[in-house]
Amino acid sequence: MPITFDGKLVIATSSSALFDLSESHRIFNEQGLEAYRQYQIEQEDTPLEAGEAFPLVRKLLAINDMVNSNSGVEVILLSRNSADTGLRVFNSIEHWGLPITRAAFSGGKSPYQYVEAFGAHLFLSTNPGDVRAALDLGYAAASIISPSRATTKNLAAELKIAFDGDAVLFSDESEQIYQTQGLAAFTASERAAAKTPMRGGPFKPFLQALHNLQSQFSEESCPIRTALVTARSAPAHERVVRTLRNWNIRIDESLFLGGLDKGAFLKAFGADVFFDDQEGHCVSASEHVAAGHVPHGVANKPQE
Template sequence: MQVKDEYFKIMEDKKSCTGPLMIALQYNDLFDLDSVSTSINTDALPKGRAFTFIKAVQTVNERLLEKNKTESLLFEVILVAKECSEEIKLKIVESVKHYGLEIGKFFFCKKEELINTLQSNKVKLFLSTDKNDVNEALHSGIPAALLYDQADDHVLNQLKVIFSGDVIGFSEDSFDSLSDFGFSETQIETFKAAKICMKEFAILIGEMRRKFGQENSPLCTCVLTSWGSRNVCASALKTLREWGLDADVAFCLAGAPCNPILAVVKPHILWDGGFHNMRDLSTQS
């Protein structure tokens, strides 16, 4: 009976999670402004850390439309720019056109307006390389994750998403006990906020992933348990399945450094709430 109730609950969640899947980026992640002078005379801004992400997202959309021309569950990317000059605004729009990037909307706002901009556009995921922006969004109830730094144009035909097995696998009681292992109250609250925000995105990604076969999929989902035990990893996989997502790959590191795994997988999205920085803490049993 419990399984049946859970099934109907997931179905209800899916009804309220209709496409498109809105993702927000910041312009300084999409373009590398550090390598250009104040007076911008180039034809287009240099590619930034989010460039391979955009290309991978477009590949997923193209493959979905190949399967169904009327597909509505697609990625839509909006670009947010904080505190930039009129010259930069114009160059951002020109550069997006130059590279053929599919950006749904542009928002130029003040720094303090970022959260309101994300909320008003019902963003399903805010990506940033700035951990402070990610934490602020999470604590405001906005799904947010780290945009993993992609230094080169490696494989562009597959979007890779890593979910934290630590965040998903811990129960409410387990989160509260993390203070005994050296986690601060702020970190624990961030982990709780991250888990709450992950569900809707995981449901939508799961629905997308099921539209493709096991091989040659443009979308790859992984679970990375960097600190917790095998039981925590198993709990995370079970929770994701309840949300409608079967992960393609799972890594249970039990306290081992995760950088070697990240260097091989090269994810575009690292949704971990900061757990990957906790390598020096003892392994949860």
């Protein structure tokens, strides 16, 4: 029987999101590829420090201790390194005790095409170009925004993931009206379409896979908690509620903030990561929690 990931939540992460490769990148930028290669070989027995996606990945993998082997979480490493220079990354994975066994080393090319090959529900990277390419393929992807030094990691065992709504979980059709016609037109449109479910955005399949994983637990014992954190407010909230009901997807907490800054609310929720389509919101949120910029939708189109 061939091995498949059916029933699993599949996460792809770049090596630079999983580990701190800032010194390696500095050498590459200042001295070139051969110096970078030599440095990685010389340092291959020196474990890399944790990167921005490391706490999230470790919490995701810990869920495997609570489920059977046919479900749970599979984490794939996608790296621009060659297998030669990537040996340090695999040694670091072993050092940190992460059960990651599958990888694609693309030898300097973008590895985004392997997101589709592995069937990943989410791709985390520090390279915005790779993230955009994965989004263009129809896969959830985000650029990890480096958090403030004042940010404290959520050390609780429960994994908490927060999402923006429009252009992330939902399509950007409503956001287009807001951007081009203003708040009044947006509110009128959402009120008129309150009973019409929205189309899914790039993160809908990831949310569905999370929901499927949550469904293996009772609500009291579930190690995953999700939240919708949106600038919407009443009456634009109704379409959101009815859309999620139509999708038969559970969101544990929903915050309709009416334009209030999201950072304090994400801190109160205790998010391990927050996904938003607007980079400014991600930078603001990263003062409190890790954030992932989703460069999708009208807010990310180049200005004419």
